[in-house]
Amino acid sequence: MNFRTFSAASLLLLTPFAAAFAGEPNTLTPNEEVSGWKLLFDGKSTDGWRNYKQPKLGSGWVVEEGALVRKEANAGDIITNGEYESFELLLDYKISKGGNSGLMFHVAENTGAPWEEGPEIQIQDNVDGHDPQRSGWLYQLYSPGKDRLSGETLDATRPAGEWNQLYVRITPQNCEIQMNGVHYASFQKGSEDWNKRVAASKFASMPNFGKHASGHLVLQDHGDEVAYRNIKIREIKQGQGAPNISTGTLELKPVVAFPELVWDQWEPEDESGRNKPFRPIVITAPNDGSNRLFVAEQWGAIWTFENRPDVTESKLFLDIRDRVNYSDSKNEEGFLGFAFHPNFKENGLLYASYIKKPGLISIVSQFQVSKDNPNYVDPATEKVILTLEQPYWNHNGGTIVFGPDGYLYVTFGDGGAGDDPHRNGQNLKTLLGKILRIDVDHPAEGKAYGIPADNPFVGKEGVAPEIYAYGFRNIWRMAFDKKTGHLWAADVGQNLWEEIDIVEKGGNYGWNSFEGTHPFGSKSVDAAKTIFPVFEYDHQVGKSITGGNVYRGKNLPELQGKYIYADYVSGRVWALTYDEAGQKFVANEEIPTEKLPILTFGEDVEGETYFGIVTANGKGVFKFEKK
Numbered sequence: 001m002n003f004r005t006f007s008a009a010s011l012l013l014l015t016p017f018a019a020a021f022a023g024e025p026n027t028l029t030p031n032e033e034v035s036g037w038k039l040l041f042d043g044k045s046t047d048g049w050r051n052y053k054q055p056k057l058g059s060g061w062v063v064e065e066g067a068l069v070r071k072e073a074n075a076g077d078i079i080t081n082g083e084y085e086s087f088e089l090l091l092d093y094k095i096s097k098g099g100n101s102g103l104m105f106h107v108a109e110n111t112g113a114p115w116e117e118g119p120e121i122q123i124q125d126n127v128d129g130h131d132p133q134r135s136g137w138l139y140q141l142y143s144p145g146k147d148r149l150s151g152e153t154l155d156a157t158r159p160a161g162e163w164n165q166l167y168v169r170i171t172p173q174n175c176e177i178q179m180n181g182v183h184y185a186s187f188q189k190g191s192e193d194w195n196k197r198v199a200a201s202k203f204a205s206m207p208n209f210g211k212h213a214s215g216h217l218v219l220q221d222h223g224d225e226v227a228y229r230n231i232k233i234r235e236i237k238q239g240q241g242a243p244n245i246s247t248g249t250l251e252l253k254p255v256v257a258f259p260e261l262v263w264d265q266w267e268p269e270d271e272s273g274r275n276k277p278f279r280p281i282v283i284t285a286p287n288d289g290s291n292r293l294f295v296a297e298q299w300g301a302i303w304t305f306e307n308r309p310d311v312t313e314s315k316l317f318l319d320i321r322d323r324v325n326y327s328d329s330k331n332e333e334g335f336l337g338f339a340f341h342p343n344f345k346e347n348g349l350l351y352a353s354y355i356k357k358p359g360l361i362s363i364v365s366q367f368q369v370s371k372d373n374p375n376y377v378d379p380a381t382e383k384v385i386l387t388l389e390q391p392y393w394n395h396n397g398g399t400i401v402f403g404p405d406g407y408l409y410v411t412f413g414d415g416g417a418g419d420d421p422h423r424n425g426q427n428l429k430t431l432l433g434k435i436l437r438i439d440v441d442h443p444a445e446g447k448a449y450g451i452p453a454d455n456p457f458v459g460k461e462g463v464a465p466e467i468y469a470y471g472f473r474n475i476w477r478m479a480f481d482k483k484t485g486h487l488w489a490a491d492v493g494q495n496l497w498e499e500i501d502i503v504e505k506g507g508n509y510g511w512n513s514f515e516g517t518h519p520f521g522s523k524s525v526d527a528a529k530t531i532f533p534v535f536e537y538d539h540q541v542g543k544s545i546t547g548g549n550v551y552r553g554k555n556l557p558e559l560q561g562k563y564i565y566a567d568y569v570s571g572r573v574w575a576l577t578y579d580e581a582g583q584k585f586v587a588n589e590e591i592p593t594e595k596l597p598i599l600t601f602g603e604d605v606e607g608e609t610y611f612g613i614v615t616a617n618g619k620g621v622f623k624f625e626k627k
Helices: 030-034 193-200
Strands: 049-051 059-063 065-069 077-079 087-095 098-106 118-124 164-170 175-179 182-187 216-219 226-235 252-256 280-284 294-298 300-306 315-319 333-338 350-357 361-368 383-389 401-404 408-412 436-437 467-470 475-480 489-490 497-503 535-538 563-567 572-577 584-593 598-603 611-612 621-625
Touching: 030 584, 087 098, 087 118, 098 164, 118 164, 252 584, 280 333, 280 611, 294 333, 350 401, 350 563, 361 408, 383 436, 401 475, 408 475, 475 598, 497 563, 563 598
Parallel strands: 280 598, 333 401
Antiparallel strands: 049 077, 059 065, 065 226, 077 216, 087 164, 087 226, 098 118, 098 216, 164 175, 175 182, 252 621, 280 294, 294 300, 300 315, 333 350, 350 361, 361 383, 401 408, 408 436, 436 467, 475 489, 489 497, 497 535, 563 572, 572 584, 598 611, 611 621
């Protein structure tokens, strides 16, 4: 089945959350509506399109099975009725074997042919096509870079007969082309580089080429069959700022949770006198009746203190900074995860996830709290549970949480670099790009942990039995809902889309064939077997999601049952209301902040939410309160 094409029968095959967001072709997803996208083709009619310099559409263009198809002769180049200046465009295309077409922009109908004015993004069958200018290239001007593994020119297109998705962004400051989510080119119309390239191309003799600041969009007729669908545009108005994905605003504000707290043995500078920022990476509490809160820092230390607003003293609980690999230049390494055993009150066990010095080794370890001092853990009690070699320094994931079932859930990213070059997300032989589920109480088969008998891939040949779910790029924070038991995870995107998932046992979340609900790269997987996110947002909104938790506290009833999350780059924070029965989000309310770089969210035993930001003065643990 082709991606993003669903029949009623196929939807019945999906788990409860699988079809929640992907949507039908030629419709706007709920978040697209909120963030300003508009349809240029409804899948039923040719309204809004006409031939170049003609009042109506050529008879060779027809609507078939929800696609606008250049079917036969008497077609011709067609244009939008509307004209556009700055915009983002998404469209799916399916090309015939050996076929050729193109997308042009800023066409003003002032010349004999649209290609004399409008730059053309090539669309063709890259296998049997007759043109050396490949699909996604800006014709004779810009082509993609090299594949990092093969060294050959990037080709992210899928074969003739399969749908591909093209993304285009055009503004006076920056233009961009992405093919199936893979970055192809960035350029600026009218720049010195642009002018040099035009002068060296066949367009040098055309005085109007690339000169217009606005104009029509054109779908080109080269005499071959080609189909288009999901043609969506978002206009960019001068000075409007980032798109808004909020359905409302909550009257809350962030405040420093413990303004007088001093971190025991924390030094704000390194040995060379350089600033060493405080990076709270985990905020959590054990259900042991002690009313303590615990904060782990990415450099490799954990502190504990009494959970009250006027607290002044903390205790250094565990210090493994000497064995944790972290530097600000490689800020996805370091201490990454921390969780208390469900029976911590009785057994004193806790678990940590970190990158071991000198780097590129992920560690999950068990530690034992001191029997004489409940506020101290001897680093020598470390028992390594699991190790995993990392091919690159980024995308380490590292969140660890115990589920309601008592098992430890561990997440690892796809191994890093970019685009998942080794396709680890879809490789069930590796633990990279996965959520694992292991039994730390019953070691078996020579390992320091056991495999739960009901793990989804137990007994399957060539598959790692630890895997609980797969197809992730780099989950940055996941958490169980204390009421429903659902596992929420935020997966950081590559080039275009950030996503929020509700994780099901055995689920495939698509990476790197999908980024969010959108196709990525040249290799497809069956959409009917892919679980799509419950929410996504694009990179004009934010570029690095920080996952949080579903609020189950008492102090802020306006947050009850809502999933709190943020974007690290934009500094924005939202509370998502999701209707599980209807499989859709109901609201996505913004919590106003001063654009805080939020690293993590956490909860205390009462379900109150805290979050951590990078600070130079150590005042990095926040909470929300009413305005």
